[in-house]
Each structure stands twice: as C-alpha cells, then as structure tokens.
Amino acid sequence: MIQMTLKQLLIEGNSQEMVKLIAEMHPADVAETLIEVPLENQINLINTVLSEMGALILREMDLTDQAAILSQLTSEKAADILKQMYTDEAADLLAILPQTETMTLLALMGDKGKEVKKLLAYESDTSGGLMATEFITVKEEQTIEEVLLFLREQAPSTESAYYLYVEAADRRLVGVVSLRTLVTKPLMTKVSEVMYRDVISVPEDMDQEEVARLFEKYGFLVLPVVDEQEKLIGVITLDDVLGVAEEEATEDIHKAASIIPMKEAYIDASIWTLFSKRVIWLLGLIVLNLLSSEVIAAYESVLASALTLAFFIPLLIDTGGNTGSQSATLVVRALVTGDIKLSDWGKILLKEIMVGAFLGVVLGVAGMTLGFFRGGYQIGVVVGLTMGAIVIFSNIVGMILPFILTKMKLDPAVASSPLITSVCDIAGLAIYFSIASWVFGF
Amino acid sequence: MIQMTLKQLLIEGNSQEMVKLIAEMHPADVAETLIEVPLENQINLINTVLSEMGALILREMDLTDQAAILSQLTSEKAADILKQMYTDEAADLLAILPQTETMTLLALMGDKGKEVKKLLAYESDTSGGLMATEFITVKEEQTIEEVLLFLREQAPSTESAYYLYVEAADRRLVGVVSLRTLVTKPLMTKVSEVMYRDVISVPEDMDQEEVARLFEKYGFLVLPVVDEQEKLIGVITLDDVLGVAEEEATEDIHKAASIIPMKEAYIDASIWTLFSKRVIWLLGLIVLNLLSSEVIAAYESVLASALTLAFFIPLLIDTGGNTGSQSATLVVRALVTGDIKLSDWGKILLKEIMVGAFLGVVLGVAGMTLGFFRGGYQIGVVVGLTMGAIVIFSNIVGMILPFILTKMKLDPAVASSPLITSVCDIAGLAIYFSIASWVFGF
Numbered sequence: 001m002i003q004m005t006l007k008q009l010l011i012e013g014n015s016q017e018m019v020k021l022i023a024e025m026h027p028a029d030v031a032e033t034l035i036e037v038p039l040e041n042q043i044n045l046i047n048t049v050l051s052e053m054g055a056l057i058l059r060e061m062d063l064t065d066q067a068a069i070l071s072q073l074t075s076e077k078a079a080d081i082l083k084q085m086y087t088d089e090a091a092d093l094l095a096i097l098p099q100t101e102t103m104t105l106l107a108l109m110g111d112k113g114k115e116v117k118k119l120l121a122y123e124s125d126t127s128g129g130l131m132a133t134e135f136i137t138v139k140e141e142q143t144i145e146e147v148l149l150f151l152r153e154q155a156p157s158t159e160s161a162y163y164l165y166v167e168a169a170d171r172r173l174v175g176v177v178s179l180r181t182l183v184t185k186p187l188m189t190k191v192s193e194v195m196y197r198d199v200i201s202v203p204e205d206m207d208q209e210e211v212a213r214l215f216e217k218y219g220f221l222v223l224p225v226v227d228e229q230e231k232l233i234g235v236i237t238l239d240d241v242l243g244v245a246e247e248e249a250t251e252d253i254h255k256a257a258s259i260i261p262m263k264e265a266y267i268d269a270s271i272w273t274l275f276s277k278r279v280i281w282l283l284g285l286i287v288l289n290l291l292s293s294e295v296i297a298a299y300e301s302v303l304a305s306a307l308t309l310a311f312f313i314p315l316l317i318d319t320g321g322n323t324g325s326q327s328a329t330l331v332v333r334a335l336v337t338g339d340i341k342l343s344d345w346g347k348i349l350l351k352e353i354m355v356g357a358f359l360g361v362v363l364g365v366a367g368m369t370l371g372f373f374r375g376g377y378q379i380g381v382v383v384g385l386t387m388g389a390i391v392i393f394s395n396i397v398g399m400i401l402p403f404i405l406t407k408m409k410l411d412p413a414v415a416s417s418p419l420i421t422s423v424c425d426i427a428g429l430a431i432y433f434s435i436a437s438w439v440f441g442f
Numbered sequence: 443m444i445q446m447t448l449k450q451l452l453i454e455g456n457s458q459e460m461v462k463l464i465a466e467m468h469p470a471d472v473a474e475t476l477i478e479v480p481l482e483n484q485i486n487l488i489n490t491v492l493s494e495m496g497a498l499i500l501r502e503m504d505l506t507d508q509a510a511i512l513s514q515l516t517s518e519k520a521a522d523i524l525k526q527m528y529t530d531e532a533a534d535l536l537a538i539l540p541q542t543e544t545m546t547l548l549a550l551m552g553d554k555g556k557e558v559k560k561l562l563a564y565e566s567d568t569s570g571g572l573m574a575t576e577f578i579t580v581k582e583e584q585t586i587e588e589v590l591l592f593l594r595e596q597a598p599s600t601e602s603a604y605y606l607y608v609e610a611a612d613r614r615l616v617g618v619v620s621l622r623t624l625v626t627k628p629l630m631t632k633v634s635e636v637m638y639r640d641v642i643s644v645p646e647d648m649d650q651e652e653v654a655r656l657f658e659k660y661g662f663l664v665l666p667v668v669d670e671q672e673k674l675i676g677v678i679t680l681d682d683v684l685g686v687a688e689e690e691a692t693e694d695i696h697k698a699a700s701i702i703p704m705k706e707a708y709i710d711a712s713i714w715t716l717f718s719k720r721v722i723w724l725l726g727l728i729v730l731n732l733l734s735s736e737v738i739a740a741y742e743s744v745l746a747s748a749l750t751l752a753f754f755i756p757l758l759i760d761t762g763g764n765t766g767s768q769s770a771t772l773v774v775r776a777l778v779t780g781d782i783k784l785s786d787w788g789k790i791l792l793k794e795i796m797v798g799a800f801l802g803v804v805l806g807v808a809g810m811t812l813g814f815f816r817g818g819y820q821i822g823v824v825v826g827l828t829m830g831a832i833v834i835f836s837n838i839v840g841m842i843l844p845f846i847l848t849k850m851k852l853d854p855a856v857a858s859s860p861l862i863t864s865v866c867d868i869a870g871l872a873i874y875f876s877i878a879s880w881v882f883g884f
Contacts, residue, residue: 024640028660060661151625161622162604179621180603183593198466218470219502219681221663238680239661249691250775256695257771257859258764266776267786271793275800278768282801282833285764286808292756293816303752310745310752314734314867317756321763322700322727322860326720329699333692334708344709355716362721366728374735391724417699417859418764425756 003033010037015048022049022057031060043072051077055084058093064268067096075101079108087112088132088240091119119234127211128204130241131225131234136164140174140192144182147191163222165232166195172230173199201226204233211236212244252336255413256329258285281418288422292317292429299433302440308375309436312383313429315370319363320390320428321421324398327352328420331402332412345403349396356395364388382439386432393431394424445475452476452483457490464491464499473502485514493519497526500535506710509538521550529554530574530682533561561676569653570646572683573667573676578606582616582634586624589633605664607674608637614672615641643668646675653678654686694778697855698771700727723860730864734759734871741875744882750817751878754825755871757812761805762832762870763863766840769794770862773844774854787845791838798837806830824881828874835873836866 002025009018010033022030022045034042034057046054046069058066058081070078070093082090082105090109094102094116102120106113115133122128138147147164164182166175175195185194201224202211214223215238225234251261258281262269269277296303296313303309331348334340340348368384375383398420402412444467451460452475464472464487476484476499488496488511500508500523512520512535524532524547532551536544536558544562548555557575564570580589589606606624608617617637627636643666644653656665657680667676693703700723704711711719738745738755745751773790776782782790810826817825840862844854 026640026642026660032659148625152628161626179625183590183621183625184603186594198468200468216684217474218468221680238663242658245687246779249695250779253691253695253698253771253775256698257767259768259771265779265781266772267782271796271800274772274793274797278765278797279801279804282761282764282768282805283808286757286761286805286812289757289760290812292760293753293812296753296756297816300749304749307742307746308739310755311735311738313752313755314738314759314871315728315731317760318731318734318763318860318864318867319724319728321760321863322724323720325699325859326701326724329695329701330708330716333695337688337692337707339707340709351713351716354713355720358713358717359721359724363724363728366725370728370732370735374739417767418760421763421863422760425760429756 003029006030006033007037010034010041010045013041013044015044018045019049022053027053027056028060030057035061035065039068039072042069046073046081047077051080052084054081059085059089062265063093063096066093070097071101075104075108079105079113082116083109083112086132086134087115087119088130088234090116091129092124095120095124122204125208126204127202127206127208127223127225127236128234130208130211130236131204132237132240133234135224135232135235136161137167137232138164138177138191140166140168140190140195142191143187144185144189144191144194145187147182148187163235165199165224165235166191167232171232173201173224173226173232175199176224199224201230201232202236203228208241208244209248212241212248215241252332252413255411256332256416258282258416258418281416285418285422288419289425291426292422295426295429295433299437302433302437306375306379306436306440308379309382309432311374312367312371312379312386313432316367316383316386316390316432317421317425317428319367319387320394320424321417323356323359323363323391324394324420324424325417327356327395327398328402328415328417329398331399332415335402335406335412342403342406345400348399348403352395352399353392356392359395360388360392363391378439382432382436385435385439386428389431389435390424390428393427394420397423397427445471448472448475449479452479452487455483455486457486460487461491464495469495469498470502472499477503477507481510481514484511488515488523489519493522494526496523501527501531505535505538508535512539513543517546517550521547521555524558525551525554528574528576529557529561530572530676532558533571534566537562537566564646567650568646569644569648569650569665569667569678570676572650572653572678573646574679574682575676577666577674577677578603579609579674580606580619580633582608582610582632582637584633585629586627586631586633586636587629589624590629605677607641607666607677608633609674613674615643615666615668615674617641618666641666643672643674644678645670650683650686651690654683654690657683694774694855697853698774698858700724700858700860723858727860727864730861731867733868734864737868737871737875741879744875744879748817748821748878748882750821751824751874753816754809754813754821754828755874758809758825758828758832758874759863759867759870761809761829762836762866763859765798765801765805765833766836766862766866767859769798769837769840770844770857770859771840773841774857777844777848777854784845784848787842790841790845794837794841795834798834801837802830802834805833820881824874824878827881828870828877831873831877832866832870835869836862839865839869 106117162179164177168174175197176199177195181194221238223236224232227233260277262277364384364387367387368380371383372380401415405412548559604621606619610616617639618641619637623636663680665678666674669675702719704719806826806829809829810822813825814822843857848854
C-alpha cells in the first residue's frame with residue numbers, strides 16, 4: 001500500500017512528499033520499490049535524500065543496482081554516500097565499479113577511503129573480503145562505568161555494537177565482552193573480570209565457506225578477524241555470511257544438473273556464460289552416451305529378431321536414471337549438510353540395498369505387466385526382470401558414487417543426475433539385452 | 443587437540459578433570475566431542491556438570507541426540523536442565539519425547555513448564571512454533587536511566603537482550619529500542635523519544651518460510667510475534683530461522699530429483715519412509731514414459747527398415763533430458779531465490795532461445811559426426827538434425843515449465859529433472875522418427 005504510494009511519488013518526482021513518506025518506511029521497503037521505477041527516478045530520490053538515508057537504502061539493493069545508481073551521481077555525492085556505508089559494504093560496491101571511478105571515489109572518501117582501499121586488497125571470498133573495519137575496542141583495566149561513558153560520548157559507528165573487543169597493551173585481542181554484560185553487571189566491575197577470554201577468531205585469509213561454518217557451529221553474531229600478531233583488524237557479521245549459504249546451495253543445485261558454477265546470478269549472466277557453463281558437460285555426456293549406442297549395436301541381432309524390445313528402451317533407462325538420481329541426490333545432500341559422514345557408508349549401503357530391493361520389486365512388477373500387455377509373456381518377463389535389476393543396480397550406483405567422489409577428495413555434487421543417468425543407461429542396456437538374449441535363447 | 447583430551451577423559455570417566463576442561467571450552471565444541479563417545483559416557487558428563495552448563499551443551503546437539511540423553515536422566519535432573527533452556531528450545535526437545543514423559547517433565551518445570559506447554563500447542567513450522575517467550579518489555583514514559591537500572595537489577599534472561607520492546611498501557615506493542623541506543627543516548631531521554639515506532643511484527647500463525655524471508659529482507663536479528671490484540675507474545679531470533687533456509691534448500695533439492703519431501707533427516711529416515719517418498723514419482727513417471735513406448739511403436743516400420751536408428755535413442759533422449767534439466771534447474775533456482783520474477787518470463791524466454799540455439803548447433807554438429815561414422819550420411823543427417831531440434835526444444839520446455847507451474851500457483855520445483863526428462867523424451871522420439879521418415883522418404 002505505502003509502497004504503491006511511494007512508487008507514484010517517485011514517478012511524479014514529488015520530492016517533498018517522497019521524503020516524508022520514506023521517513024516512515026523501512027529502507028528495505030524503499031529499496032524494493034525503488035528498483036521498480038526507471039533509473040532516472042531512482043537517481044532523483046538518492047539525490048534528494050540525505051547521504052545517510054541514501055546509504056541505508058542503497059545497502060538493501062543488489063550490488064549491480066547500487067552500482068547503476070552510483071555511476072550516475074556526481075563523484076562528490078557518491079563519495080559522500082560511500083562514507084556513510086560500513087567499510088565492507090563500500091568495498092563490495094567499489095569492487096564492481098570501473099577501476100578509474102573507484103580510484104576517484106576512494107580519493108574523495110578521505111580516511112574512510114584508506115580503510116576501504118585496504119579491504120579491496122583481499123580476495124572477496126575470504127574472511128578479509130567479508131570483514132568490516134568498524135569495531136569497538138576497550139582495555140582490560142577499564143571499569144564498566146568507564147566503558148559506558150565512552151560509548152555515550154563517542155557513540156561509535158559499528159556494524160555490530162553488541163560486542164566490544166578487549167585489547168592488551170600490545171594490541172593483541174585478549175577477550176570479548178557483550179553489551180548485555182555491560183548493562184547487567186555492577187558499574188565498578190573491571191572489564192577483565194567479566195570478559196570472555198577464549199575468543200574464537202579467524203585469520204584474514206580463511207575461506208568464506210569455512211567462516212560460514214564457524215558461524216553456524218557456534219551460533220555467532222560477529223566473528224573477529226586477527227592478523228599474524230593476533231591484533232584485531234576487522235569483524236565479520238552474521239549477515240555477511242548469510243548470502244554465502246545461499247550461494248553455496250545454488251552452486252550445489254547447479255552442479256547437480258551438470259552446470260558449471262558461475263559467479264553471476266542467472267539474471268545477470270550473459271548468453272555466452274550460460275552457453276559455456278552448460279555445453280562442456282553436455283558434450284562430455286554425449287561421449288559417455290556413445291557407450292549406450294555401442295551396447296545396442298552389440299545386440300543388433302537380438303533387437304532385429306524382437307523389435308518390440310526397442311519400445312521399452314526409454315522406459316527402462318529413464319527409470320534407472322530416475323532411481324539413481326534419487327539416491328544420489330539424497331546422499332549428496334546429506335553429505336553436504338553434514339547429516340551423514342564418510343564413515344557411515346556401510347550403514348547407508350545396507351539401507352539403500354533394502355530400499356532398492358523394495359523399489360525393484362514394485363517397479364519390476366509394473367514393468368512386467370506393461371511388457372506383457374504390449375508384447376506377450378516373454379517380453380513381460382524380460383522387461384520385468386530388467387526393470388527390477390536396473391532399479392536395484394542404479395539405486396546402489398547413485399548411493400555409492402558420491403561416497404567414492406568424497407573419498408577421492410572430489411566434490412560429491414559432481415555425481416549429478418545427468419552423470420548418474422548416463423552411467424545407469426549403459427549398464428541398464430547391457431542388463432536388458434543380456435536378459436533378452438537369455439530369455440529368447442540366443 | 444583439546445577435544446581429543448576431553449574425549450579421553452569422557453571415556454575414562456574422570457569427572458574432576460572433565461569439569462575443569464569444559465570450563466575452558468565452547469559448549470559447541472563440547473557437544474561435538476560428546477556425540478562421539480558412548481551414550482553412558484554422555485549421560486555421565488551431563489549428570490556431572492551443573493544443569494546450566496548441561497543446557498548449554500545440549501542445545502548445541504541435534505534434537506535426537508538431546509532426547510537420547512534426556513530420556514536416561516532422572517526426571518528431576520531432566521526438568522532442571524529444561525528449565526535452564528530457552529522456552530523455544532525446551533519445546534522443540536519435549537515435542538519429540540514420548541507424550542507421558544513430556545507431561546511428567548512439564549509438571550516438574552513449574553512456571554516455565556506452563557510457558558513451554560503453551561508453545562507446544564503451535565504447529566512447529568509456524569511463527570508460534572519458532573518463538574521463545576523470553577523478552578524484555580519497557581514503558582514509553584520510562585527514561586533510559588530507569589531502564590538501565592532495571593536491567594542491572596533484574597539481569598533478565600532472554601535469548602536476545604539486544605532489543606527491548608515498548609508496550610503501551612493496554613499492553614499493545616508500540617515500539618522497539620535497541621540496547622545500543624540505550625548506551626549511546628543521554629540518560630534522561632525518555633524511551634518514547636528514541637524508540638522505533640514502525641515495528642515489523644508477525645502473527646503467531648505465519649508460515650516459517652515467510653518468517654525466514656522477512657529476516658532476510660530486513661536483516662533482522664529478532665522479530666516480535668504478536669497476538670490478535672497486538673500484544674507481544676514471543677520473539678523469534680535469527681538462529682531459529684537459519685535452519686529453515688537449509689531445510690527449504692534440502693526440500694527443493696529433493697523435489698528436483700522427484701523425491702517427496704520428508705520431515706526427517708536422511709540418516710533418521712526409515713527404509714519405509716525412503717521407499718514411499720520415492721516410489722510414487724517413479725511409478726508415475728513410468729506411466730508417462732509409456733508414451734515414449736507408444737511413439738516408438740508407432741514408427742515400428744521405420745525402425746525395422748533402419749535398425750541403426752535404435753542405437754541413437756539413448757544418446758538423443760539423454761541429451762534432450764540433460765539440456766531440459768539444466769534450463770529448468772537454472773530457472774527454478776532463480777525463481778526460488780527471487781533472482782527472477784514471473785513477469786520476467788519474456789526476457790528469459792528470449793535468452794534461452796539464444797542459448798538453446800547455440801547449444802543446438804554445437805551438439806547437432808557433434809551428433810551429425812557421430813551418426814555419420816556409425817551409419818553413413820543419411821543417419822548422420824537424421825541424428826544431427828534431431829539432436830539440434832531436441833536440444834532447442836528441451837531447453838525451452840525446461841525453461842517454460844517452471845514459469846507455468848508458478849503461474850498455476852504450483853511449486854516450480856516440481857519441474858524436476860525426471861519429469862522434464864520424460865517430457866523431453868516423448869517429444870524427442872517423435873522428432874527423431876519424423877525426421878527419419880522424412881529423410882528415408884517414407
């Protein structure tokens with residue numbers, strides 16, 4: 001409702017009403033509305049509101065949308081907005097702008113520019129690339145009263161004000177104290193008496209996936225980053241890694257469909273990127289599928305004498321592929337989420353042998369019935385037996401391949417549905433024609 | 443290192459050293475070690491440490507592991523530990539215990555038991571099922587100084603002490619104020635002057651997925667839950683919904699492989715559950731695949747006169763299925779993550795027509811080459827043309843089906859690889875034999 005009104009005002013360019021309305025809205029809602037209007041209206045709004053508000057709204061938008069707006073502002077206004085952002089957000093945004101523009105803006109950003117420039121030197125998928133340099137440090141010998149007085153006077157801008165880090169005289173990180181502790185413990189207590197000493201911190205070059213896992217395991221809101229001398233150099237907040245989990249899930253889902261992971265979101269990916277991330281696997285799988293052709297060719301005489309066998313090829317190999325995809329998907333996901341471990345393979349194998357046996361019997365009977373009606377009892381027997389055997393076989397292949405890949409230090413997600421399907425097809429056709437040869441007495 | 447030592451002590455049952463070591467460890471690390479030793483050693487540890495520490499350790503474990511330990515404790519000890527947990531955690535744990543045990547424990551838990559009992563009445567996948575009842579409320583007319591004094595005297599136990607909720611005289615939720623504001627604004631300021639008035643809250647029956655989306659959109663740490671009179675009845679913290687995203691991703695991944703979503707983790711799922719969640723789709727797809735058989739049967743005479751055509755059936759239909767799976771996976775994931783919207787369909791269609799055309803040309807040439815070497819130039823032409831056509835067709839089917847499903851208010855994830863594969867198979871075979879009939883002049 002309120003968003004509809006804002007959209008109207010944005011398009012009309014009614015600045016006065018716009019500013020009034022925005023004051024009542026959450027910046028995330030403003031951002032959501034903003035990306036629905038033409039770029040010129042977006043720029044108009046950002047130019048109208050204070051840089052602080054502009055920063056709050058921009059940070060809720062996708063990086064590409066932020067960059068589109070920023071490039072159209074004067075360098076002074078853009079630098080002013082960037083100064084209002086946290087250093088990690090400013091760095092992420094500047095990283096996708098053209099080099100010369102970034103340099104100009106960094107120069108205009110003063111001290112903050114220097115901070116951000118340091119962050120830009122880190123790889124974006126490491127702890128250094130995720131961290132912000134805004135944090136609050138206190139000394140061990142300070143009392144809670146002194147700390148609270150300092151906070152009230154300075155009101156320091158930090159992404160998370162809920163943890164204060166305790167530095168020793170040599171600037172090493174020696175403890176952490178929560179704002180909650182500060183407001184509930186007696187005022188004369190010394191920081192050293194209430195701080196938590198076993199601070200878990202990460203080095204600046206830790207991979208973002210590992211950082212995300214630490215957040216998950218310990219339930220942290222903030223994680224400090226230290227350099228080699230154990231000096232605090234930045235903090236990573238939970239929201240910085242929330243995107244990581246989604247990114248990783250998308251990567252796994254893409255891999256499961258034999259798509260090489262890409263950096264861009266689908267909507268931003270070029271036709272060439274989409275083509276190249278897909279064509280390699282498709283061509284590779286064709287080569288693998290040639291073996292299927294070879295199997296059929298090897299049994300040409302059997303096929304010639306009972307052409308009805310050809311009718312069931314798609315049915316049988318699809319069912320095998322589907323069964324294998326199912327067990328592979330279950331196992332890969334369970335491995336990725338830590339639900340099962342490599343050492344569980346024996347237990348899982350037994351489980352899937354049982355599941356596969358039940359599926360094999362049910363689908364085998366279904367296959368036999370279909371075969372019988374289409375081609376008589378011999379075809380019924382062949383299709384039924386093949387279906388049962390393929391299902392049991394594919395189920396085990398789908399289950400075991402992810403374990404083998406993990407054991408070989410490869411990503412189990414490569415055990416994709418298309419790969420499993422191709423492997424099961426080849427084996428399935430061999431099973432089919434072997435059984436057919438046997439039943440028809442070749 | 444420290445975890446190895448703890449494991450040793452746990453197995454030896456060296457209580458004194460154990461307690462000393464645990465005091466230096468993060469409860470998440472203790473929990474990680476604990477699940478690696480036999481249950482009797484686990485119980486020994488929990489019985490040894492104070493209930494408060496026991497609760498801290500237990501909450502880091504999976505619910506099933508927690509329940510296994512709790513069932514072996516005396517009811518008094520178990521109730522004592524549950525009292526140290528937040529109400530939402532206690533409710534989650536009690537929900538999976540046998541009914542009679544739950545009743546006994548609730549009775550032993552006193553006032554906290556009554557709170558938890560209320561929570562147990564909510565569906566587990568709604569905001570009511572996620573919320574805890576520990577929160578801090580203040581009044582509009584209080585000064586910051588009064589609030590801070592209250593906090594220091596009461597040190598209330600809440601899962602998140604970083605937000606205080608402001609209640610009007612009629613107990614309606616009218617604002618929120620952060621601890622950060624409290625420690626940075628002048629002491630004589632009234633709560634009403636610094637509170638944020640446009641609090642976003644949720645009703646008690648909101649679906650957990652929607653709750654998770656609100657957290658993501660607004661970057662919240664905590665979200666208040668209100669009843670119909672707008673009275674605050676609970677709070678959901680970010681960590682309560684972190685699991686939701688993983689659960690949802692697992693569900694989507696399972697759906698993509700035609701597995702009906704299950705409530706249990708894979709490792710906990712029974713053979714019967716695994717069987718029943720898979721067999722229905724497998725049988726359904728067999729019925730669909732019958733159409734493939736019909737297509738081949740309809741072209742029996744063409745096949746009889748050029749048996750070589752059969753060799754390429756798996757190759758062609760697999761490639762079609764793979765291509766369709768890829769585009770479906772890309773589009774489904776982009777729709778789920780909000781990367782693309784329903785209204786983007788035209789743009790995406792154009793994009794995928796282009797990508798499909800490139801893929802079709804490359805794979806068509808590959809197919810033609812293979813066909814030529816195996817069966818001469820006519821087969822080469824048939825296989826090449828079919829390959830190109832199937833790839834282009836499947837790519838569009840894979841892209842468009844998720845949009846149609848979404849438009850029909852169905853879950854796009856149902857456009858699973860197996861379903862797309864079956865659809866593409868049927869069409870692919872029809873294309874194959876039509877082209878073959880034409881080339882061979884039937």
